Amino acid sequence: MEARHAGDFDRDGRPDVLLLLRMDDPRNVVANAGFGPPRFDTNPRMLVAALAEAGGGHRRILADHTLVPRPTSPATADVLDEMGGVGIRENGTLFVDLHRFASAGGWEMGNTGFTFRYQDGCFRLIGYDARSVDRASGAMREISFNYLSRRAWTSVANIAEDDAPDRRWRSLPRAPLRCLEEVSDGLVFRPEIGDAE
Template sequence: MDYPVVAERAGDAEGFVPAGWRLEQRHAGDLDGDGRDDLVLLLKMDDPGNRIPNEALGPPVFDTNPRMLVAAFAERPGGYRRVLADHALIPRPYSPTLDDFLSENGGVGIVDGALRIGLHLWASAGTWSTSRSGFTFRWREGCFRLVGHDHRHLHRGSGAVQETSANYLTRRAWRAEGSIEDDAMEKTWLRLPAQPLRCLEDIGDGFAFDPGVPPTDP
């Protein structure tokens, strides 16, 4: 689909909402270190044609309207300047049996000056797998760069758990495998290869992202 152009500048959050879209979430916090509150907005398309009647598993109406993630920096003497408009990281809904990708442990927010995105994958039918992925971005050299990634996968049938965590600033990561019955899983620490920090716009679909954590030795 064709996504609308988001305004380059606006006086408030609503000024960044294109026609036919709505403001779903608004978060304020200092993202560029200048002491002023910036904006992170979650926009959602509001097209009735994208709400599909569903007589199978899942809700009676399946809302396939896509989302956009927008960030804008506060300017002097007022207003905001858009620095991000992305519609890929948070995927468009594609199955009525899946929970909202931003429900449970997912979501959008600003934490300690960083942009945090959490994605949750849980299906009521079709798969035993469930997962959550967390992305941490910091504003550096003209874009929000990925500095951290966490992932947890659970097989609801067997109870097997796999977890990874990567810090792209320190180039350290760990893997752990076990079961939901384990009180704690042993972590295997790994070294990440040297590579440039990736911009949010280069990540693409958050569920398809490869964090680059190397496998443990056999």
């Protein structure tokens, strides 16, 4: 168990729980002679959430092993290093922040964040935020989606510029809020951009 968080997903006043688990199979730790650590741990992770029951104990409502991607390159930083993480906010929402950085094989770095609210039997995606910087050109891109207000904005800038970038707002089409399990790999997920306002 890499992390354990308590919160109140269903707002009933009882302490619900979020666990971040990681397989511990030595066969998934491979030798590496290139960039990165000499022993590369490819063991996958799993997010598990459970609701506290009125009579005691917990009932599992989530067991997902795809949103937090499995490590595939020793030259890439752990997506849940000090710049990433999972947890429960005070309002009971579940968040997952994934960090992207490669010491070789790519210039892009940044963070991708998801916010989920437990509703109608699953964790529904209500927020998505992504920030990226190209370390070669200095180009910066930021995007933020609020699926409850059905609005999103994007901005493009450069680290050499002092002015705050302009945000381009968009309206999102009406659509059912997707469940966490429908997002799949958090680093591959790309939301659909709506119409410009």
